[in-house]
Amino acid sequence: MLNIKGELRQNYGPAIRLAVISLVLCGLVFPLVITGFAQLIFPSQANGSLVQFHGKTVGSSLIAQNFSLPIFFHPRNDSASGVDPDITVQDAYSQIPRIASAAGISADRLQQIVIQNEEGAFWIFGTPYANVLRLNLALIDQTGNAAYKDFQ
Amino acid sequence: MGWKEYFLTALIVNIFQMAIAFVIFSFQGVLPLNPQGFPGLSWDLAFMQAISFGTNTNLQHYNGEGICKQLPNCTSLTPGFPGLSYLSQMMAVQFLQFTSATTGICVAVAMIRGFITHSKDLGNFYVDFTRSLTRILLPLCFLASMVFVGLGVPQTLTGYQSITHTVEGATQTILVGPVASLVGIMQLGTNGGGYFGANSAYPFQNPSPASDIFQIFLMLLIPTSLCFVFGQLIGKKRETRPILWSAYALFALDLLIAFTPNFPVVGPGIEVRFGGFFSVFWTVVTTAVTTGSLNASLSGLNPLVILTAFNGMLIQATPGGKGVGVMYMVMFIVLTVFIVGLMSGRTPEYLGLKITVRDVKLVMIAFLVHPVIVLIPTVLAYSTGAASAIGVGTNSVGFTKIFYEFTSAAANNGSDFLGATANTPFFNISTAIVMFLGRFTPIGLLLALGGSMINRKRLTTEAGVRTDSPLFALILVGSILVLVLLTFFPFLALGPILGFFQGRVNGF
Incomplete structure (x- = not known):
């Protein structure tokens, strides 16, 4: 023993x-x-994938931020992390009528912006999605619309 | 070292390591690298978390990053909820994730040595520990962590970033920290304890489909490799087959059940970048190898997916946690050889070694530990009112949550429904005891099994059942399912199975 x-x-x-x-x-x-x-x-990446926009840090491309104005794409609020930075392309399309009428942009132009920012489609099992911050920065930068003048 | 010496050494080293982590958790408030100013954890939470990480479980009754007010912007942290300082994340969590994974490899290899012809002892724990850590885990984790940083996982010690002006002009706190160095070992070491409360659903822990697939690969890597190590070490590569085939047959069965209800789509609790498929696939993998990390909220998944998660945790060998998965599979093989031997009237033997009454007793006790430490505390949680105290009901959903908590603790898995809500003395202390017993009792018993094989006379005639054939693998799968289902079926029926049928009726 x-x-x-x-x-x-x-x-x-x-x-x-x-x-x-x-x-x-x-x-x-x-x-x-x-x-x-x-x-x-x-x-x-090591410091949080922060996004610079016209010389200012406006957020992180990996973390959702709150968008409540009708002229912007809105993030989802029911995700597992609570900070899901992406929405499905379907979700983005469903928000187009609201943005089109609030900002006065054609639905075709908005759809084009969504398509330009689409990711994840090549994963055969994934769902095509788009990053909300990138979508909204594209709205501000690329549409030249008066509704976004204050956000530049 | 003989099995007793090997086991005691492993136990003492592990207890010292857990004690260090306990002290760091308790005093993080006055220790450096605490830019968020988190206070020390309460003694029961610190005790539970030290055991949780030290036993490779990683059940977490806290949110590492604190609890944010006003998501997604996280304008401030809710006071009074425990979070972890950078020092705790590094020197308690990541530290124990490395050491518990290393211990798992060591004890598995030690047990296997018992089965090798002409083995003199089970090896030296100190040598095994140092080699496994410095030659396998640290180099692999270095590479993995760097890949994760490249994919977007933060690694910094400068504190949370403040955004003073978001696009709409609000403020936002970006919760960065030494995350990448943790993600590598948490997946590779089948630990599963995340930096963030939402685990690998949080974008900073798992930023893209690519990082998701890489994490799934890391989880499976070492448990699968150890199946081959088994055949390699005992010098009969064919003996890898029953372990590998059975493990993956059961894994495939779980996948089949998980994808039966419907093809999963993005819904509440599922992150868009992974979608339904990778959320369900991840959940099956993470329980099959008892990692316990999550990339979706368990509440968002179909009860049948939860059932397969239970299967993984109850069997623990599909292919199971680092090291212990192989040990459990050998346990099931010895049991099966014994049963088949009885049925066919042959001498029960494995690898030419006669299986004695004592061997069968050892593996039976090792098997029975699990139901005892799962079922008793599940019942206690209800009878003492601890479950209702945290708002968990007595319906199938509530029962699933409590049963899952203790199954996960006993299997050293670590995924859970309750999370920070279970930070009560009852759940902290009960799960701590369950995790400790669930880890070290089977390890001790199976090391005893390996130790008793040393110098045992080998049968030269092929009198026993061939264990390297597909037929044996099939019988092994069958006997595992019968053993596990007979033991746990009443509880599974009250939880996820009932939940599934209720969902069918109510249109889940």
């Missing part, structure tokens, strides 16, 4: 050493090395 007490006593030293070494290696050195390389190679 193995002497458990003796076994424990003998192992305390090496066990604590291994615990501390693994703490420093996995908990400190590893994330710091990754942070260093990430900031060096992919600075934009």
